Amino acid sequence: MSAHQESDSATLHRFGYAQQLLRDMGGFSNFAISFSIISILTGAVSLYGVGLNACGPVTMGIGWPLVTLFVLFISSSMAELASAIPTSGALYHWSALLGGPAWGWITAWLNLIGLVAAVAGIDYPAAQFLAPLFGMTDNPNSYMIVFGVILLSHAVLNHVGIRAVARLNDFSAIYHIAGVALIVIAVGFFAPKQPVSFVYTHTFSTLKKGLPMGFLAGLLQAQWTYTGYDASAHTSEETRDARVRSPWGIYLSVAISGIAGYLMLVFVTLAIKDLDKTAAASNPFIYVFEQAFGPRFANVISWTVGIAMWFCGLSCVTSTSRMIFAFSRDKGTPFSHVWARVSHRYRTPAPAVWLAITLAFLLPCLVFGLIAIHPQDKSATDLISAVTGISTIALYLSYGLPLLLKVWAIKRGIWTQRSNGPWNLGKWSVPIAMVSVVWIAFITVLLVSDPYQLTGYIFAGVLLVLAVLYLAIARGKFKGPVPQAASEAEIQRIEAGYEGQSS
């Protein structure tokens, strides 16, 4: 064992947890998993039209950097906690230690709902995108078949090992950078260009809500893209030197996505020939390439993006399964003894992996079921878009709660300078956490405001169900993080059962 591994295991033992998962990820792999989930290529293609129709080119030139600034604050505040408490439960574990079991329970479920909705929100649109490229008919049945196949491929890879997933994530990070470079070089050198002022001064909106409201609605394009970077914290029990590498993974995945995403969005927007026709296209991002280079190159971009979506979903399943595993290890889920199991052969939380993809598959089934019952009320597009919105709200609330609880813990004097991990912001910590919390509150309001009221109604229902469940089954019973063993010797005995068996 190296010194790093000893230190990582010793940290985990302080929480009463054994090193069951295979700790094999380096710093780049930890960064790559979050970078792949943010997936600027996925976000750009599926959400470009939202931003363009909300406020036009200004959404890319001003909206994207504005959101990036606040997400940098949020990610740095989360990184501090990941450095101090590097466990797979991450957000939920932080909330439980900082505020007590009730806060831990609500954070866990918000995080879990957000992650499951994110898997569905990534892989279903990926299926919609890939089905026509495979020559399949453009209808929900084809989408569900491709969706099922994509989820299965993610489950199998996540089941057989973190090594394989980490290598694929490493490749995914390079692939995303190469994809952005291809797009930027192609449109930068060869496509007709608007003047640079186009992305800073030109507004356009089909929302008919006025410029300020259109601009605010356009911010959601970036905010929806920047989700899932908690993955670097969820994989901290599989990362070597996690107290330093996990926080860097969280922070750098946002920072580098910010730079690469900005370059890509600005260059693509500068290549727009006809703004009205582009905004009205079924996929404005691909339409820009069709107009600039013709259908063949647009098809290359479509495939590039389709593959990026697959990588994005793969990483998201990894993150979701680790969250389910950690929460189940602390007896927070129904049938927790099943989902807390770790495969002795692969040292992955295999049952949690399969639960994650099953729940993600059931989500669109639920949507189609609702449409079958009330066909006149809402379209599939509205409901799938609501799923994306719920994913973002739930994830960001689960990011915000531990940050708020940490500030509260500092005020009460239970969190001191000595509690800070190696990666910390010192005196900047509290103001940055407070700005992060205010931003999260602000975007939560935006995410449920007109025209996204449906998201608000569904999310209010979700919160009501969680409140009832807490009062009915968890209050007084859920104790928060539960040590797996009472003594160091017992922890060593659990670990001995896994060593030498991983493949």
Place this chain on the structure above:
Amino acid sequence: MATYGMEIGIGLLAVVIGTGYLLAAKAAKSVREFRQEDFEQFLGGGEK
């Protein structure tokens, strides 16, 4: 937006890059200067 868009856009970009750099530099400094003996693992103490 049409009048001051360029100034706002370029200024905001400078703020984002500057803030991103400062946060990273501050964190890198804390990692370099971290001393294990000063660290006390936070294990809770929250409300029940």
